[in-house]
Amino acid sequence: MTASTVPTKIGGIVNTAKKLWELVKPNTAVANIQSGFANGIPNGTTLKDARWAGWNTTKSKQYEQKSNTWFRITACKHQWNFDWTYNGSLNGKGKYVARATT
Numbered sequence: 001m002t003a004s005t006v007p008t009k010i011g012g013i014v015n016t017a018k019k020l021w022e023l024v025k026p027n028t029a030v031a032n033i034q035s036g037f038a039n040g041i042p043n044g045t046t047l048k049d050a051r052w053a054g055w056n057t058t059k060s061k062q063y064e065q066k067s068n069t070w071f072r073i074t075a076c077k078h079q080w081n082f083d084w085t086y087n088g089s090l091n092g093k094g095k096y097v098a099r100a101t102t
Helices: 016-024
Strands: 037-040 059-068 075-090 093-101
Touching: none
Parallel strands: none
Antiparallel strands: 037 093, 059 075, 075 093
């Protein structure tokens, strides 16, 4: 630290740990996650088109990611689901995906 960067007032010292803790807030969500969906179907068609057939029941798969401390204590855990409907064909051709969402 040089003389020009040393705070001259006590108010110039910031407790960064306290500031970070305010972002975390124990046991509460701090992110507002929104979900969207995607369709992998030919351009110019919609899922309401009567020519679609063969859709399989929606599948769902859960994923999880953990971040651990050096002591193997879970510090952060994320879980999300990936859902999709598949195998749709248009006029008996192709295999398409619809309503893929997280």
